[in-house]
Amino acid sequence: MKKMDADVLIIGAGPAGSVAARMLKKLGRQVVILEKEQFPRFSIGESLLPHCMEFLDEADLLGPVAAEGFQLKTGAAFSHAGKLTEFDFSQKSTAGWATTYQVPRARFDQILAEASEDCGVPIHYRHSIVAADFNTPGQTRLTSVDANGVHRDWTASMVMDASGFGRVLPRLLDLETPSSLPPRLALFTHIEDRIAVDGYDRSKILIAIHPKFHEVWYWLIPFSNGRSSLGVVMPMDFLEVRTGNPLDILRELVMEEPRLAELLTESCFDTPANRIGGYSANVKRLYGDGFVLLGNAGEFLDPVFSSGVTIALKSASLAVPLVDRQLCGLPVDWQASYEQILRRGIEVFRAYVEAWYDGRFQRLIFEERQLASIKAMICSILAGFAWDEANPMTQRCGKKIEAITGAYPLL
Ligand SMILES: Cc1cc2nc3c(=O)[nH]c(=O)nc-3n(C[C@H](O)[C@H](O)[C@H](O)COP(=O)(O)OP(=O)(O)OC[C@H]3O[C@@H](n4cnc5c(N)ncnc54)[C@H](O)[C@@H]3O)c2cc1C
Incomplete structure (x- = not known):
């Protein structure tokens, strides 16, 4: 058999892919990442959770992340109809990290990807995976197409699909299954926030609920550079009665919520709004012969509890030792040691997401x-x-x- 390109091929250099690569490299494995975009690139998902710091630590990434000067995050604030309530993570019942960061993802993901390259993981940017072949026992084959349209085959013993919303293997292997959650729509942008309200705490994400429609909610995630991520989540058909360009609609919706209207009166809406809809997704299973699905390539629930990156990093942390064990020729019970454990936490988040809506x-x-x-x-x-x-x-x-x-x- 021709020499393989790596022990493990990883699809996608987002948080799940880069962290898995670092962890595998620490175990002495040869890893190659194939990434569709050129970094830095925009990504949504800017509010991290303290639990994910454990996984960054496991991959020796706390240093590079802390050095960037991202906005510290200490908790979450909620606002509805004039009421404000706050959760400070230092008051939590579980031991462990009580702070984390609010991060522009273009820079955060670039830091993680560069750290993977620094420890010897080649990342082939602008290589989009378009085909996968798992028919040869012990050898998996992926086909990429680069920016010039050139196709190339890659071989390895295992594939970790960390392609996020790209959902490469779920699509190619017919693993997709509908989410239990109804499709929703998010409209979002970055603003120069100019918040000068006394007592406003930049270290807490603000989740505000529309005064009339409780299924419509907003996020305000301040960064350390005077800018903020601002978004609104709503039922898919909610915008049908609103006309205008997406940024004007977003601003109009924001001004309907009293706390945001108070905070953002002086803000400069200087960046076009993006929209993304129907993002909740699921798969029939999270693993198969020669592959495992990480992060959003598996299941994605909802943005309301900012759980996406934490689930992505948890999946990398669970899967890496199992991949290593399999590469050693030892048996691995993927169902009990990966799927059931990962899904247990996802089910907890799902119950809270359902109870939110x-x-x-x-x-x-x-x-x-x-x-x-x-x-x-x-x-x-x-x-x-x-x-x-x-x-x-x-x-x-x-x-x-x-x-x-x-x-x-x-x-
Ligand atoms: C509206 C909204 C708000 C959110 N807010 C938060 C939040 O505040 N906090 C939070 O933790 N999460 C949030 N999330 C979720 C978060 O965006 C994701 O859960 C997180 O980015 C998942 O990380 P990942 O590594 O699995 O995938 P990604 O970050 O999506 O990375 C996947 C990578 O794979 C690459 N790729 C895709 N297709 C291919 C291909 N064919 N070949 C090669 N590479 C490919 C992509 O270019 C990308 O770089 C939000 C999601 C939405 C929809």
Whole structure:
């Protein structure tokens, strides 16, 4: 058999791909990343969760990330109809990291990718994977096409698909299955925020709920350079009654929410708005002979709890030792050691996402009579520790949320 290009081929140099590459390299594996875009490139998903710091640490990436001077993140604030409630991650019940960062992803992803290259992982930019062949036992083959239209085959023992919303192997291998969540739409941009309101805390993401439509919510994620990410999430058909260009519609929607209107009166909306719809996605399974799906290439739920990058890094951390074991010729139970564990945390987030949109979780977080102990457990989930089985709020979550909200008469 012809010598293979690597032990492992990784599709995509986003957070899941770059972190997996660093972790594999530390185990002495030969890795090649094939990335469709040229970095830096825009990506959505700018609010990290403290739990993901553990995985950055595992890949020796805390140093390069800290050196960039990203905006520190200490918690999350929620606003609705004049009410404001805050969660400070230092109050969480789970041990571990209590801070993280708010990051322009173009730069954050570039730092992770460069760190992979620094430790000897070649990244072939502008190489889009268009075909995959898993028919030869022990050898997988990917076909890329570069910016000049040139096709090239790549071989390795294993493939890790970290292609995010590209969802390369789910599409090529017919693994896609509909998400349990209805499709939604997000409209977003970056602004020069010019926030000069007394007491405003830049170190907390602000999630605001539309005063009339509780399924419509906004994010405001301040960066360290005076700019912010600003977005709104809504049902797919919500914009049908609004006309104008996307940035004007976004500004109009923002000014309908009193807290954002107060914070952003002086803001400069200087960048065109983007929209992305129908992003929730799922797959029949997260692994197969010769491949494993990481991050968004597997399941993506919803942006409301900023869980995407944390799930992506958790998937890399779980999969890398299993890939290494398989390369050593040892048996691997992918179902028990990967799929079930990863999905357990995803199910926790799903229960909270569902409770957010049907209004139960919104009631819960604005409840003034909340016990401090329950608030600490909720805070842990908001900090990303969805796999902490010692937290009662990660067990039978739907029922717990119902029981707690039911215990308070409607305000
Ligand atoms: C509206 C919205 C808001 C969000 N906000 C947050 C947030 O605040 N915090 C958070 O943690 N998450 C957030 N997310 C989720 C976040 O964007 C993703 O979960 C995260 O980027 C997943 O990382 P990844 O490494 O799996 O994939 P990605 O970051 O998408 O990286 C995948 C890489 O694969 C490359 N690729 C794609 N196709 C191919 C191909 N054919 N060949 C080669 N390479 C390919 C892409 O160019 C890309 O660089 C949000 C998502 C949405 C939709």
